[in-house]
C-alpha cells in the first residue's frame with residue numbers, strides 16, 4: 036500500500052477532480068479519479084447494450100472488455116480495449132447512466148478492489164470520488180470532503196461544459212446536479228457522505244488555488260503530527 040494516501044470525496048462539480056490533480060502534483064503523488072472508472076464501465080455497458088439493472092451482466096463487462104487507467108499529462112486517461120475513451124466518458128449519456136453502475140454492489144466491490152491495487156503500486160496517492168475515505172481507504176492518512184452550494188457548482192459545471200461547446204442552461208444543469216446528489220446520497224452501497232474523520236471544506240467562495248493551499252496545509256500539519264508520534 037502507498038505510504039501516503041489522501042482521499043477527497045464530495046458531490047458532483049465540487050471541484051474535487053481539479054483539486055485532487057493539483058494537490059497530487061504539489062505532493063509528487065499519483066492521482067486517481069475514481070469517477071472515471073464508473074464512467075468507463077457505464078460506457079462499456081451502453082456500448083454492449085447491457086441491461087443496467089442486471090448486476091451479473093454488468094459484472095461480465097469486466098471479463099469482456101479491458102479497462103486501463105493511467106495518468107497522462109497530469110490527467111486520468113482511460114482506455115477500453117486499447118482505445119482511448121477519455122473524452123467519450125464525459126458524454127451526457129454516460130453521466131446520466133453512471134448512477135446505475137454506481138448502485139451495483141458487485142461492480143462497486145470490483146472497482147474498489149482495482150482502486151486498492153492502484154494504491155498498492157504507488158508510493159503516494161491522492162484519490163477522489165464519493166467513497167474513498169469511507170469504503171476504499173478507511174485508514175487513509177488524510178481525508179477531505181469538499182462541498183459547495185448547488186448554485187455555485189452549477190456555474191462551475193456550466194463553464195466546464197462551455198469549454199466543450201455545451202450550451203445547456205444553468206437551470207437544467209442545477210436540476211441535474213441536485214438529482215445526482217440525491218442518487219449519490221441515497222445509494223445503499225458507498226453512499227456519498229463525509230467520513231467521520233474527514234476535514235470538511237466548503238469551496239463555495241474559494242478559488243481552486245486557495246483550496247489547494249488549504250488542503251496542502253492540512254496535509255503538512257497532519258503528517259507532521261503523525262511523523263512526530
Ligand code: DC
Nearest residue numbers: 069070071073133134137164165166
Ligand atoms: O465524479 P464523477 O462525476 O466523474 O462520477 C461519475 C459517477 O460515478 C457518478 O454517478 C458518481 C459515481 N461515483 C461513485 O459512485 N463512487 C466514486 N468513488 C466515484 C464516482
